[in-house]
Structures are given as C-alpha cells and as structure tokens.
Amino acid sequence: MALVLEGLKRLEYRGYDSAGVAVVHDGRVDIFKAAGKIAMLEREMGSTPATSQTAIDAGVLRTALTKRGHVFRSETDTEVLVHLVEELHTQGRPLVDAVAGALRQVEGTYGIAVVSSREPETIVAARRGSPLLVAIGSGENFVASDASAVLAHTRSVVYLDEGEIAEVRPADYRIMDLAAVEKEKTITQVDWDLATVERGGFAHFMLKEIMEQPESIRNTLRGRLLEEEGTVRLGGLNITDEDLLKVQRIVITACGTSWYSGLIGEYMMEELARIPTEVEYASEFRYRNPIVDERTLVVGISQSGETADTLAALREAKRRGARTLGLVNVVGSTIAREVDGGIYLHAGPEIGVASTKAFTSQIAALAVLTLKMGRLRALSILQGREVVRALGRLPDLVAQVLAKAPQVEQLAERLQRATNVLYLGRGYNFPVALEGALKLKEISYIHAEGYPAAEMKHGPIALIDDLMPVVFIAPKDAVHQKVVSNVEEVKARGGRVIAIVTEGDAALAKLADHRIEIPETLDLLTPALSVLPLQLLAYYIAVRRGCNVDQPRNLAKSVTVE
Numbered sequence: 001m002a003l004v005l006e007g008l009k010r011l012e013y014r015g016y017d018s019a020g021v022a023v024v025h026d027g028r029v030d031i032f033k034a035a036g037k038i039a040m041l042e043r044e045m046g047s048t049p050a051t052s053q054t055a056i057d058a059g060v061l062r063t064a065l066t067k068r069g070h071v072f073r074s075e076t077d078t079e080v081l082v083h084l085v086e087e088l089h090t091q092g093r094p095l096v097d098a099v100a101g102a103l104r105q106v107e108g109t110y111g112i113a114v115v116s117s118r119e120p121e122t123i124v125a126a127r128r129g130s131p132l133l134v135a136i137g138s139g140e141n142f143v144a145s146d147a148s149a150v151l152a153h154t155r156s157v158v159y160l161d162e163g164e165i166a167e168v169r170p171a172d173y174r175i176m177d178l179a180a181v182e183k184e185k186t187i188t189q190v191d192w193d194l195a196t197v198e199r200g201g202f203a204h205f206m207l208k209e210i211m212e213q214p215e216s217i218r219n220t221l222r223g224r225l226l227e228e229e230g231t232v233r234l235g236g237l238n239i240t241d242e243d244l245l246k247v248q249r250i251v252i253t254a255c256g257t258s259w260y261s262g263l264i265g266e267y268m269m270e271e272l273a274r275i276p277t278e279v280e281y282a283s284e285f286r287y288r289n290p291i292v293d294e295r296t297l298v299v300g301i302s303q304s305g306e307t308a309d310t311l312a313a314l315r316e317a318k319r320r321g322a323r324t325l326g327l328v329n330v331v332g333s334t335i336a337r338e339v340d341g342g343i344y345l346h347a348g349p350e351i352g353v354a355s356t357k358a359f360t361s362q363i364a365a366l367a368v369l370t371l372k373m374g375r376l377r378a379l380s381i382l383q384g385r386e387v388v389r390a391l392g393r394l395p396d397l398v399a400q401v402l403a404k405a406p407q408v409e410q411l412a413e414r415l416q417r418a419t420n421v422l423y424l425g426r427g428y429n430f431p432v433a434l435e436g437a438l439k440l441k442e443i444s445y446i447h448a449e450g451y452p453a454a455e456m457k458h459g460p461i462a463l464i465d466d467l468m469p470v471v472f473i474a475p476k477d478a479v480h481q482k483v484v485s486n487v488e489e490v491k492a493r494g495g496r497v498i499a500i501v502t503e504g505d506a507a508l509a510k511l512a513d514h515r516i517e518i519p520e521t522l523d524l525l526t527p528a529l530s531v532l533p534l535q536l537l538a539y540y541i542a543v544r545r546g547c548n549v550d551q552p553r554n555l556a557k558s559v560t561v562e
C-alpha cells in the first residue's frame with residue numbers, strides 16, 4: 001500500500017484535486033477517497049491493511065469518462081461504466097472481457113484501471129485520450145499514468161495506445177484492442193532516474209528546474225550542432241531534405257507557455273529561414289477551418305506531449321495532409337508517437353506545474369529547427385556558424401544569469417505586495433513579456449499582463465501610476481532604442497521601472513529604478529536569457545506570499561481534457 005501512496009505522491013505534481021485508492025483483500029474491494037492532497041487520503045486510509053497485493057489509483061479512474069446515450073443508473077459517468085463492467089463480470093466473464101465489453105458500449109475519453117474481488121491478482125487498464133502505461137518489474141507489474149510514479153521500482157514501461165486494454169498480473173501482462181486482438185508491444189526503457197523526479201536539496205521543484213537550465217539546454221543541443229557546416233543534425237525529423245525544401249508555410253500550434261515559445265519560433269523562422277510562419281492556439285486552430293495542405297509543416301510544441309488541444313490540432317492538420325512535427329519533452333508521450341517526426345527536448349522531467357526549463361529548451365530546439373530549414377534555403381554557412389556558436393555558448397551564459405538569483409530575490413521583496421504588474425517587450429522579447437506575466441499570475445496570483453511595448457500607448461498606458469510596477473525586457477537588440485523610448489514614456493507617467501538589460505547598458509542604467517543584467521548574445525537567443533530573471537522573480541514573489549509554488553491552485557501539469 002505504501003507503494004501506491006508513494007506513486008500517487010509522485011503524481012501529485014500533475015495537479016489533481018482529489019485522489020482515491022481501491023484495495024483488494026480478503027475477497028472484497030475497499031475504496032478510499034479524499035479531496036485535496038494525498039496526505040488527506042493517507043489520513044482517510046488510517047487503519048487499512050498495509051499489504052494488499054492489488055491496488056489501483058482512483059485518480060486514474062477519475063480522469064474524464066464522457067458518455068453519451070446511456071441510461072444513467074448512478075450519478076457519474078464513471079459509475080455507469082463500473083456498473084456495466086460488474087454486470088458482465090458477474091455473468092461469468094473474466095474481468096478483462098467484462099471491461100472490454102463495457103468499453104465497447106461507451107463513448108468518450110478515459111484512462112481507467114479496474115480491479116475485482118473475484119480476480120484479486122488482476123488489474124485491467126484501458127485508455128482512450130488519457131495517458132496510461134504498464135510498468136514491468138520483477139515479479140510485480142504496475143499501471144500508472146506517468147512513469148515518474150514507478151521509477152523507484154522499474155524503468156521498463158509499455159505505453160498503451162488509444163483503444164488498447166491491458167490485463168496485468170504480478171507475473172505477466174497482455175495488451176489487446178477492444179476486440180480482444182492481442183498486440184505486440186515494445187518495452188521502452190525510461191532514461192529518467194529517480195533523482196530527477198525528486199527535489200534534491202531545493203525547496204521546490206520549480207527552483208530546482210530553473211537552476212537546471214544550463215544542463216537542460218545543453219541536453220537539448222547535445223549531438224545536434226555541426227559547427228563546421230553551420231547547421232544541425234536532427235535524427236528524428238523523418239522528413240527528407242528534399243521534402244523540407246517543399247515546405248512553403250509553417251504553422252506552429254501549442255498552448256500556454258509552449259505557445260509563447262512558438263511565437264519566438266515564428267520570429268526566428270521568418271528572419272533566418274524566410275518561411276512564412278504562423279502561431280496558433282491549438283484550442284482555436286482545431287475548431288476553425290484551418291488552411292493547411294501538403295506543403296504546410298505543422299509543428300506542435302508540448303512539454304508533456306499529452307495536451308489534449310495540441311494533440312487534436314495536430315490530428316486535424318494530419319487529416320488535411322500536412323506534415324507534422326513535435327517539439328516534445330516527454331519521450332513516448334502521445335504527441336511524440338503520433339507526429340510524423342520531431343525533436344525531443346531532453347530537458348528531463350519537469351515536475352513544477354509552472355513550466356521553466358521546458359521553455360528554454362523549446363527556444364533552443366526552435367533555433368535548431370530554424371537552422372535546419374534556413375540552411376536548406378538562403379541562410380549562408382557563415383550565418384549558420386554564428387548561430388551554432390552562439391547556441392554552444394548559451395548554457396554558460398544561462399549559468400551566469402542564474403548566479404544573480406540573490407539579486408532577484410531582493411527585488412522580489414519590493415514587489416511582493418503589488419496587485420498588478422505590466423510586462424513589456426518588443427521583437428524576440430515580446431513573447432518573453434507574455435511568459436513573465438504568466439509565470440507571475442500562475443504561481444503568485446498577482447494580476448499581470450504582457451504586452452508589446454509600443455502597443456502600450458494604445459490602451460494599457462492608462463493604468464500606469466506610481467503603484468504600477470512595469471517590467472521591461474530590454475536587452476540590446478535590433479529594437480533596443482525603440483524600447484528605451486517606451487521606458488521614457490512610462491517614467492514620464494510616474495511608473496516604477498524594472499528592466500532586464502544587457503550588461504553595460506548606460507541608457508537604461510539611468511532610467512530604470514531596478515535592473516538585472518544579462519550577457520550579450522544573438523538577438524534570437526536573448527529570450528533564453530531574459531526569461532530567467534522573470535522565472536526567478538515569479539518564484540521568489542510566490543514564496544514570499546506563501547503560495548504553493550509547485551502546485552498552484554486550479555492548475556494541472558498536463559491538461560489532458562479540452
């Protein structure tokens with residue numbers, strides 16, 4: 001039982017608001033449920049026998065089962081399914097047949113695990129829409145929605161595909177489709193180790209993951225940079241150079257922070273590769289009538305690889321004949337498996353709900369993809385080499401910025417009581433303004449807005465007074481002078497300016513009330529540096545305000561429902 005609770009705790013980061021356990025022992029199934037953290041569930045379970053052989057995480061059961069056309073015999077959709085299974089099972093069918101039979105009668109999305117007192121050693125698991133895997137131990141097997149739950153016991157996992165059902169026992173397992181046709185499945189070795197899903201010496205996963213960025217970016221770039229040729233090697237694109245040359249348009253689709261990195265990707269792709277690029281919220285794209293064809297490359301960006309809208313947008317694009325690529329962190333995730341090809345981020349597990357290291361790895365991966373596309377077109381070898389070299393230096397520059405954490409912590413003390421904060425940036429750093437504002441909103445619950453700095457004059461400038469901190473992301477880049485003018489406009493209205501600037505920027509040193517310096521790099525890579533103080537700022541403010549940094553209220557790590 002301790003094992004199931006430990007697994008549930010490792011899944012807590014995904015942002016469940018309640019959890020439950022079903023325990024099979026002495027010919028019965030006992031169910032425990034509690035709203036809130038796993039600790040509440042532990043309290044609820046108090047005197048439960050510590051040694052059941054079979055138990056399931058009702059958190060998995062709870063993941064959405066949407067039903068249509070059924071006569072409801074109980075309050076929830078999930079209960080309807082359970083009754084259906086029970087009916088078939090008590091008629092004498094083995095549990096796996098009963099679950100398959102029930103699932104053939106229902107519609108909707110689910111990730112379920114079912115146990116029965118009649119087959120105390122069996123777990124039957126099935127997926128449609130929600131991630132699920134079977135983990136293979138020695139003399140013991142597991143069912144989980146995420147490999148991090150079982151890493152302490154095994155690294156060998158089998159990912160279930162849509163519409164598959166697994167019958168899992170301590171010594172063996174079988175995977176079938178709902179028509180009982182057995183499937184040959186490959187066993188994947190998860191390369192994350194236990195340390196990466198634990199906090200190490202850090203107070204929070206978020207801080208650990210912020211501080212890991214020199215390493216996570218290095219891992220994204222490892223083996224991919226070809227300095228001499230001024231290009232990159234990408235083993236997983238699964239598209240020939242000839243076909244990449246036929247691409248006339250790129251659509252990037254994603255949600256949240258991944259959407260912001262997509263915006264940076266658009267700027268890179270248009271500037272360096274000269275390919276018309278659009279960035280679409282996956283939730284909008286999927287329900288419009290998007291114009292994509294076989295000359296469109298649709299790139300989905302997702303840390304988790306499970307975001308329902310991003311997955312659906314990619315499926316829609318595929319249906320219309322587009323080539324699809326995934327920039328995904330979680331190996332073996334649904335998006336990673338469904339796209340034609342892609343670039344894994346290799347940033348390691350991101351447990352903190354607020355995305356940090358995945359964002360900077362996405363920027364690195366987008367730069368790499370831009371180089372690939374650009375070098376097949378007009379980007380010269382010299383330009384290519386310049387970008388490759390700058391990418392190679394990036395991890396060390398990231399470490400230099402992170403060393404300024406104590407300075408950012410002091411700044412957080414001054415900002416912690418703010419009720420509104422405005423983030424402004426231009427060019428490559430406009431998406432960073434959006435990301436800085438999102439980080440603050442989601443973990444400190446302070447209202448924040450990100451805006452293109454010049455757009456401020458068209459509305460938000462009315463908000464500015466001496467109580468309104470304005471964060472400018474203003475490194476020395478092509479639009480720097482323009483941003484300096486925007487800072488002057490804010491100062492003239494009494495605003496308090498915090499500026500992220502390039503080392504030695506004299507103009508902003510005079511104008512800004514507070515500033516954090518970042519080293520120089522190519523314009524396109526400035527976001528990977530300028531975002532770091534903003535991640536730290538949000539973190540320290542949230543800690544000072546006593547917020548739950550790793551699991552902010554109302555948020556889930558991967559949004560597997562639309």
Ligand code: F6R
Pocket residue numbers: 255256257258259301302303304305306307310353354355356438442557558559
């Ligand atoms: C914000 C955050 C979310 C995710 C979004 C997409 O810190 O984490 O906005 O970026 O839910 O998630 P993925 O990248 O897993 O598709």
